[in-house]
Every structure is written in C-alpha cells, then in structure tokens.
Amino acid sequence: PEPGGSPRRLSQLSVADSGEYVCRADTGSVSREATVTVTVTSHDSSSYRLQSPIISIDPHSMAVAPGEDATFKCRVHDGARPINITWRMGPGQHLQDNVKISTNGSVISITGAHVGNQGAYHCVASNRFGVASSVVNLLVQGVPTVSVMPPGPVTVKEGKSLSLECLGRGEPRPLVRWSRLGSRQKVEHQTLLHMDSQAILQLLPAKPEHAGTYVCTAHSALGSAQARVDVSVETAQRHPGAPEVTAPPSVTVVAGDTATLHCTARGEPAPRIEWSKLRAPLPWQHRVVNGSLVIPRAAQQDSGQYICNASSPTGSAEVFVTLDVESKGVAGGSGCSWVRLAVSTVSFTPCCCSAPPPLLYAWDKVNGSLSARAIHRAGLLRINPVLPADAGTYRCFVTNRVGTAETFARVAVHGDAGDSGDSGSGPLTVRVTPGSIVQGVGSTAEFACIVSGDPRARLEWLKDGGAPHFSPSLTPPVGTQQTTMPPPYLGGERGAPQKPHCPVPPQKALPRALINIRTAMQTVLAGTAVELECLGLGEPRPHVTWSKVGGRIRPGVLVRAGTLTIERVERADAGQYRCTATNAVGAVQSHVILHVQATPQIAGQPEVKEVSVGSAAVLPCLASGFPVPDITWSKV
Structure with missing residues (x-):
C-alpha cells in the first residue's frame, strides 16, 4: 500500500460478498470517502451476470409540514454491477435548490420543504443489462x-x-x-x-x-x-339597428320526423343568423333554411338546447330553443284493445294507448251523445244499465303533447232488458271466452260465444271490417249457444258501419322499455351521484331489470323499482347499461351509455432507455381519463 493507505483484502469470495464498499477518512474536522463496487459471479449460473437492477425506496411515502426535512433512500437489492443511480421528478417538475443527492446517488434529502417540493420522486437505477425505476410521493401539508x-x-x-x-x-x-x-x-x-x-x-x-x-x-x-x-x-345601450331575435322556447317532435326550429331576427342592417347546440356539435345532417334549423329524421340523441344567434355590425342577440325528441310510434299508431257486448250492463275494457305521459282521454258517441248512465274514467267507459238507445259507435280520443290517436267500438243491443219472455228465463247475456288469443300464422285458434237467458236468441258472428272466411261450427250446450272460430271478430248487427282508426292488438301486449333521460348517453363527474330510471310499459305489467353490457354491476349500486342509483360514481362504472322489460308475452331492451369524467391518470410510466447515436428512441406514455386526455412531452 501507499503511505497513509489502509489495504482491504477479501479472501475466498462468495456471491454474498458482492456490494458497495466505502473507505472513509476522518480528521475530526474534515471527512472524505470513496467507494468501490465488488461483483462476485457464480460459476454455475449465468443469470446473475445478465440481471438488471432490483430496487426499492425507503420510506414508501412521506407527508411533512412546510419547513420540515424529508429524506428518501433508494436501496439496490440485486443486479449486475456497476449500477448507476439517478433521481428525477415527474413531468413538468424539476428538483428544487433545497434538494441534495448523496455522492453515490442513493440518498435524496429535502431541507426545509415547501409546496414546490411536493410531487413524485423517481429513483432510476441502470446497468448494462437494463433499467429499473421506483416512485415515492412527498406531500407538503399546510393551509390551502x-x-x-x-x-x-x-x-x-x-x-x-x-x-x-x-x-x-x-x-x-x-x-x-x-x-x-x-x-x-x-x-x-x-x-x-x-x-x-x-x-x-x-x-x-x-x-x-x-x-x-x-x-x-x-x-x-x-x-x-x-x-x-x-x-x-x-347597462347595455340599445342601438336602433341592433338585432332582435325571436324563436319558440321549445319544440317537440316524434323520432324519425323532421324537426324544424324557427328563428326570426330584425335589425338594420339585416342580421345574420347562425345556429349552434349547447355543449355538443350540431347534428351532421342539419341544414339552415331561411334562418330556421332543419333536422331530418330526428333521433333522441338530437334532444337538447339549441342557440339561435343573430349578429350584425351594430350588435348581436341570441335565444335558446329546447328540442325534445320523443320515441316514435306512440301517437297515431297506438293501439286500443277492447269490445265486450252484454245486455243490462255493459263494460268496455280500457282504451290502452302507449305513449309518453301525460295522456288525456276523452269519450264521445258518434252521431249522438253519451247517456247520463255512462261513466268514464281515463280509458274505461262503463254503461249501467244498457238500453236499446245505447246502441251505436263510440270513440276513444287520446291526446298528448306529441299528437293524437283515436279508436272506435260499436255496441249492438239485442233483446229487451225489461222483457222476461214467456219462458220465464232471465235477461239475455252474451259472453266470449277466452277474451283474447295470440296464435302464429298457420295454427288453429278456437274460442266460444256463450249466450244464456233467452232460448229464442239467434247467434251470429261478424268479422270486424269484413265477413268470416269460413262457416263457424255450433255446439250449443243445454241452456246456452256456443260457437268457435278464428279471431278477431266482433258481436253485433250484420252490416253495421265500422271505422277502425286505431289497430286492435290482443289484450296481452309486448312490453316497452323507456329510459327516462334526454339522450342515449349520460356524462357525469367521478365522485358525484347518478340515477337512471327505466319505465316498463305493457300488459301484463312488465318486470324491469338492469344489467351492464360486458360486465357486472358492482356491489353498492342500488337497483330498485326500475331505478338504478349510483351514490358515488367511480371510473369503473363507465360503460353501457341495459334495461330489460319482461312479461308473459316477451322481453324488450333499451340501452344507455354512461361516461365518467375523471382527471387524467398516467397508466404506464415512460421508460428510461439507452440508445446508440443515430438510432431511434421510442418512449411510450399511456394515460387514461375522460374526456380522452391530451399527452404532451417536455424535457426536464
């Protein structure tokens, strides 16, 4: 050894002797140190010689008050020597002046921490076989x-x-x-x-x-x-020529129809009219005709607030118009299912029209007036007792804000309720069983018309809107008359006028599922609450269930009475949700897409790479969040 030197000899080296050795010289007032790295490889294994660093940071995180000190140590657990250790902060941040790094790079110290020191600290260890990175967070807590x-x-x-x-x-x-x-x-x-x-x-x-x-x-x-x-x-000064714009506050149309939003403006010089949609682009197929916005084949996602802006060199003005696109086929094509004939008492089954509420029902009698004995409540009309004067055609008229629908029923009164007859039997009654039937094409349908009370009664069948295509078979039991034939038929006088303006479906109808929101997409902020309501319509009344397409509804999400409630929305709640309405006739589905807005999160940290001069360097950076975040790069 040289004068003043102190030799260190390691005999019979083993893999456990690998590591960093420090020689420190101390005079009492001055201290100096030097390090040497010893790597001992195994004779029977080559994996160690090719191993990239394995590191960790101690402690894993730290929170300090302003002015306090913080220290982190990057520990090397394994890897081929030599290993180079460096420290850096996250994108857009750099190490402050009060940050010091030890000579060998393993320890980073922050003296008198302040808000600028807060953030993520990366320890990057590299050797000739690879790079390892570990991250620790420093929080500087204080008054906001x-x-x-x-x-x-x-x-x-x-x-x-x-x-x-x-x-x-x-x-x-x-x-x-x-x-x-x-x-x-x-x-x-x-x-x-x-x-x-x-x-x-x-x-x-x-x-x-x-x-x-x-x-x-x-x-x-x-x-x-x-x-x-x-x-x-x-306070705005009114100029004589400043534009004045007018438009209806709201417009309601049926899905598939053309929506026209009128807007007029006055001013000198003539103002220019422009349309826009609040928080969304205009529908791609829109056009502007003489200042009015025209949207052909409007869909439910076109619902929302539209802005008509009138501008000229003297000023500008704007007005909001709310467009509401309702589901198609609920007015003018809604069905009313009924017809029941009886003597002494007559009761019509409800006039059933499936449409967005509120619905307004009205009843009247064609070429006549309703009897004082007629009572109607919503879609149900009841006459008690029925008299010959009650025969005729009745109309059910239904109105909502989208449009109107109507349907007709004809009542024929047979016999005299006050005439008991020579036979001494009771009043004439007619009953058809079953009340409705649904069959496939080519199959056989059978139902019976039962007459009791007067053996002199003659029974006949009529088809609504035409004659039967076959002769019914009669099989009357004692005291009754019974016949069977395919539906649909109405009992009554032959040749009487009938004007069906509304189709007559069976009493059991395929359900409908309506999700009670304006558009097919819902956007909420993570951490807030959201409620999705699904209305099931149909007869029998359908059972409503919720499911998530391509996944499961997580525990903690409340589903009750057709309403799905998420008290605190998480990013994992984003996706497509399905509402299913099911009854004895079948099932239908409706969907809504839930978007969750969240702050961007970097899913994959950029790697540290060593490349040769002139070669290409590719550094991936994966980020998640909604809306989709923009990724930018900067050099520290």
Whole structure:
C-alpha cells in the first residue's frame, strides 16, 4: 500500500460478498470517502451476470409540514454491477435548490420543504443489462391557497356572459365554493369540481343585479383561504339597428320526423343568423333554411338546447330553443284493445294507448251523445244499465303533447232488458271466452260465444271490417249457444258501419322499455351521484331489470323499482347499461351509455432507455381519463 493507505483484502469470495464498499477518512474536522463496487459471479449460473437492477425506496411515502426535512433512500437489492443511480421528478417538475443527492446517488434529502417540493420522486437505477425505476410521493401539508381567474375587478356588459374560475391548492385537497358578499343565499350557476378543487361561476347572461363582490373560499382540515372579485355590469345601450331575435322556447317532435326550429331576427342592417347546440356539435345532417334549423329524421340523441344567434355590425342577440325528441310510434299508431257486448250492463275494457305521459282521454258517441248512465274514467267507459238507445259507435280520443290517436267500438243491443219472455228465463247475456288469443300464422285458434237467458236468441258472428272466411261450427250446450272460430271478430248487427282508426292488438301486449333521460348517453363527474330510471310499459305489467353490457354491476349500486342509483360514481362504472322489460308475452331492451369524467391518470410510466447515436428512441406514455386526455412531452 501507499503511505497513509489502509489495504482491504477479501479472501475466498462468495456471491454474498458482492456490494458497495466505502473507505472513509476522518480528521475530526474534515471527512472524505470513496467507494468501490465488488461483483462476485457464480460459476454455475449465468443469470446473475445478465440481471438488471432490483430496487426499492425507503420510506414508501412521506407527508411533512412546510419547513420540515424529508429524506428518501433508494436501496439496490440485486443486479449486475456497476449500477448507476439517478433521481428525477415527474413531468413538468424539476428538483428544487433545497434538494441534495448523496455522492453515490442513493440518498435524496429535502431541507426545509415547501409546496414546490411536493410531487413524485423517481429513483432510476441502470446497468448494462437494463433499467429499473421506483416512485415515492412527498406531500407538503399546510393551509390551502386560492387563486381566481380573472383576478378582478371585472366589468361585463349587460347580456354578455362571464365566467369566474377559482382554483384551490394544498394538501389535504381543499373544497372550493363561491359565495356573494353580504348575501346569505346560495350562489346559483356555479359548477363544483371537487376532484380538482375547482369552482366555476357563470353569469349567463349578465344582468345589473349580478353586480357585487364575489368570494371564493378554499377550506380543508388545516385551514381556509379566500379570494375576492369585484364584478360590475354595464347597462347595455340599445342601438336602433341592433338585432332582435325571436324563436319558440321549445319544440317537440316524434323520432324519425323532421324537426324544424324557427328563428326570426330584425335589425338594420339585416342580421345574420347562425345556429349552434349547447355543449355538443350540431347534428351532421342539419341544414339552415331561411334562418330556421332543419333536422331530418330526428333521433333522441338530437334532444337538447339549441342557440339561435343573430349578429350584425351594430350588435348581436341570441335565444335558446329546447328540442325534445320523443320515441316514435306512440301517437297515431297506438293501439286500443277492447269490445265486450252484454245486455243490462255493459263494460268496455280500457282504451290502452302507449305513449309518453301525460295522456288525456276523452269519450264521445258518434252521431249522438253519451247517456247520463255512462261513466268514464281515463280509458274505461262503463254503461249501467244498457238500453236499446245505447246502441251505436263510440270513440276513444287520446291526446298528448306529441299528437293524437283515436279508436272506435260499436255496441249492438239485442233483446229487451225489461222483457222476461214467456219462458220465464232471465235477461239475455252474451259472453266470449277466452277474451283474447295470440296464435302464429298457420295454427288453429278456437274460442266460444256463450249466450244464456233467452232460448229464442239467434247467434251470429261478424268479422270486424269484413265477413268470416269460413262457416263457424255450433255446439250449443243445454241452456246456452256456443260457437268457435278464428279471431278477431266482433258481436253485433250484420252490416253495421265500422271505422277502425286505431289497430286492435290482443289484450296481452309486448312490453316497452323507456329510459327516462334526454339522450342515449349520460356524462357525469367521478365522485358525484347518478340515477337512471327505466319505465316498463305493457300488459301484463312488465318486470324491469338492469344489467351492464360486458360486465357486472358492482356491489353498492342500488337497483330498485326500475331505478338504478349510483351514490358515488367511480371510473369503473363507465360503460353501457341495459334495461330489460319482461312479461308473459316477451322481453324488450333499451340501452344507455354512461361516461365518467375523471382527471387524467398516467397508466404506464415512460421508460428510461439507452440508445446508440443515430438510432431511434421510442418512449411510450399511456394515460387514461375522460374526456380522452391530451399527452404532451417536455424535457426536464
């Protein structure tokens, strides 16, 4: 050894002797050290010689108060020597001046931590066989801070829009909310994004009463902070030539029909009309004709708020029009199932029209008036007792906001309720069993008409809208008359007029499933609540169930009485949900897509790679979130 040196000899080396050896010289006032790395390879295995580093960071995470110190050590557990260790922070951040790294690179120290030190610290270990990376998070907890954009004071013209954005920072993450100075009432028109500690106040449009001082408060368990913005509203000056725009506030159409949203504007010079849709693009097949927005073959996803904007060199004005697209085939094609004939008492089964509520039912008698003995409630008409004067054609008329539908039934009265006859038998009654029947094409349908009370009664069958295509077979039992034939038929006088304006389906009908939302897609913020309601319509009343397409509804999601409720939406809840309505006739389904908005998350950390000069370097970065996040790169 050289003068002043201290040799170190290791005999009969083993793999366990591999590691880093430190020689430290200390004079009492000055200390110096040097390191040497010893790698001992196994004779019977080559895997160790080709092994990339295996590392971890101790501690795994740390939370400190402002001004406190923090230290992390990157430990190397295995890997071929030599191993190079470096530290860096996440994208967009760099190591602050109060951060120190030890000589061998394994220890990083933060002295007097502040908010700028908060974030993720990456330890990157590399050798000639590969690279390993480990991440640790440092939280600097303290009283929250708050900032407002624009900072104010702010002046806005009457009728224009104004947005004030408030952002809170700190750990733990603060809750942010707007309030108005001197008012105890809750400020409306504010959007709270709790996950981002953000609150957006929107004045749409600005009015003179909106003027005042608005306060944004950020609150956490460690304290609170406030920022104020003074808002003044300039009263709009009316110019003689400024545009004046008018349009109906709402338009309702049936799916598949053409939706026309009218808009007119006056002014000098003549204003220009432009259309847009709130928070969504205009339907791709739209066109503008003489200032009116025309949407052919409107679908339910076209529902929403549309904006008609009229502008000219003297100013501009706008108006909102709400378009509501209802499900197709509920008006004008709805079915009413009925017809029951009896003497002494007559009761019609309900006039059943499947359509979006509210429904308004009305009854009248064609070429006559309803009897004082007729009672109608919604779709049910009851006459008690029935007299010969009650014979005729009755109409059920149904109206909703989409349109109208009507159907007819004919009543024929046989015999005299007050005539007991010479036979001494009771009043004449007619009964058909079963009341309805559903059969496939080519099969056989059989039902019976039973007459009792008067043996002199003559029985005949008529087909609604025409004559039967075969002769019915009569098999009358004692005291009754019975016949069988294929449906549908109505009992009554031959040749009487019949005007069916509404198809007559069987009493049992295929169910319908209606999801009670405006569009086929629903977008919510992660952490908030969402409720999806499904209405099952049909006879018999259908049973409604919910399922998730391509997955399962997670535990904790409440499904009750056709309503699916998620109290706190998670990112995993996103997807397509199916509502199924089932009864004895069959099943139908309706779908809705749930989008969950969430802050971006980096799913795959960029790798550290060594490449040769002139070759290509590919660094992947995978991020998730909704809407789909934009990925940008920067060099630290």
